Amino acid sequence: MRTSRGLFHRLPPTAYGLLLALAAGCPSSPDLPLPRDVPREDARDVGPTCDPGCTDTDGGVELTCCANGCVDLHSDLFNCGTCDNECPLGEECQAGICYTPECNPVCLSVQECCGGDCKDPMSDDLNCGDCGNECDAPLRCVGGVCQCGSGATARVCTPSQECCPSGCVDLETDANNCGACGASCGGLPCTAGRCSCGSTTCMTGQTCCDPEDGLCADLSSDTAHCGGCLTSCDPDRSTGCVDGACMCGAEEQCPSGTSMYPLCHDWPVTPPHRCCSGECVRIDDFSCSRCGQVCMGGTECSPSIGLFSCVFSCEVPSG
Numbered sequence: 001m002r003t004s005r006g007l008f009h010r011l012p013p014t015a016y017g018l019l020l021a022l023a024a025g026c027p028s029s030p031d032l033p034l035p036r037d038v039p040r041e042d043a044r045d046v047g048p049t050c051d052p053g054c055t056d057t058d059g060g061v062e063l064t065c066c067a068n069g070c071v072d073l074h075s076d077l078f079n080c081g082t083c084d085n086e087c088p089l090g091e092e093c094q095a096g097i098c099y100t101p102e103c104n105p106v107c108l109s110v111q112e113c114c115g116g117d118c119k120d121p122m123s124d125d126l127n128c129g130d131c132g133n134e135c136d137a138p139l140r141c142v143g144g145v146c147q148c149g150s151g152a153t154a155r156v157c158t159p160s161q162e163c164c165p166s167g168c169v170d171l172e173t174d175a176n177n178c179g180a181c182g183a184s185c186g187g188l189p190c191t192a193g194r195c196s197c198g199s200t201t202c203m204t205g206q207t208c209c210d211p212e213d214g215l216c217a218d219l220s221s222d223t224a225h226c227g228g229c230l231t232s233c234d235p236d237r238s239t240g241c242v243d244g245a246c247m248c249g250a251e252e253q254c255p256s257g258t259s260m261y262p263l264c265h266d267w268p269v270t271p272p273h274r275c276c277s278g279e280c281v282r283i284d285d286f287s288c289s290r291c292g293q294v295c296m297g298g299t300e301c302s303p304s305i306g307l308f309s310c311v312f313s314c315e316v317p318s319g
Contacts, residue, residue: 139163179204186211186229220244234309237275249278264303264310272310289313 050065063070066083073079073096078086080093087098092106103113111118114131121127121144126134128141135146140154147154148163157168164181171179171193178190185195186208195202200214209215209229217225223233226241233246237254240246246253254273273280276291286294288301295301295314302315 138165178202183207237273237280239275239278248275248280251280254280264305272312283312285314 050070054063054065054070061072061074064073064079064083066079068078071079071083073081073083075093077093078084080087080098081096085098087093090104091098091100101113102116103118107113107118110120110122112121112127112131113119114124114127119127119131121129121131121141123141125139125141126132128135128146129144133146135141139146139148140150141147142150142154145156148157148168149155153167155168157163160170160172161168162171162177162181164177166177166181169177169181171177171181173190175185175188175190175195177183178185178195179193183195183205184207185197185202188208188211189196191201193204195206195208195216197208197216198211198214200208200216202208202216205220206216206218207225207229209217209225217229219225219227219229220243221241223235223238223241223246225231226233226246227244231246233241233253234256237256238246238248248254254275256272272283274283274287274291275281276287281287281291283301285301288295289312293314299314299316301312302317303310303312305311
């Protein structure tokens with residue numbers, strides 16, 4: 001009868017080692033993955049289990065063999081910078097350093113963290129395409145690029161164009177935006193950024209109000225052509241033309257009353273006013289022909305027909 005010793009002597013060396021390993025209760029291969037319930041400190045004692053080379057074949061990133069396998073120390077939350085250096089909850093691993101992100105919670109994949117807030121770089125006018133890239137009005141952020149207009153009409157203006165509320169225009173030739181956005185030539189041609197007005201070329205920002213006489217006017221400040229060529233400001237009811245509107249100080253031009261010239265004697269339901277020191281003051285017995293004039297000696301403030309306007313003066317009542 002053969003002894004067990006003789007059997008062992010006849011086994012190949014590799015098989016003999018396998019029997020010894022089984023008898024000792026050890027794993028048959030050191031390349032088997034560690035159980036997920038092994039504590040981190042115990043896993044370090046057992047040692048790493050990595051594939052040969054430890055290289056990211058897809059991205060060509062150099063990986064490091066740690067206790068839980070091949071990892072990228074630059075971005076791995078559990079092995080940040082060095083093996084087993086776990087980043088605290090709420091932190092991220094970037095360039096091998098644990099840090100608290102500026103935006104917490106982390107922004108969506110279509111967003112960017114700008115100044116602590118999550119912004120959409122495709123549509124945010126203050127962060128268009130990248131944080132801090134602001135689109136100056138009237139430009140709008142469309143598809144991550146500052147464009148003129150919105151929706152289907154949005155586009156990038158050429159170097160010779162300017163973005164106006166009406167879209168991309170050439171200020172040198174556009175008759176509706178001649179030299180500046182909104183500067184209309186009134187149907188006349190625009191040449192080199194100036195409106196042709198008969199024999200005159202209007203300055204930038206002016207409008208041709210009378211091509212026969214070559215009359216150009218700045219509708220934003222001209223009291224005789226305020227907001228329109230045929231609109232004038234009443235010097236008794238206003239202090240000037242501001243941004244195309246007749247103003248009395250910080251208020252609109254004072255009301256003239258519901259009855260207009262030449263119906264001066266039809267006393268209006270809404271009394272007329274005069275602009276005094278930047279404020280609208282009612283025309284009455286205490287402020288008649290001029291600011292602060294009081295009617296005395298039994299007289300009262302009465303209107304009469306003047307040259308193209310109603311004139312107020314202190315008169316003795318008739319009858």
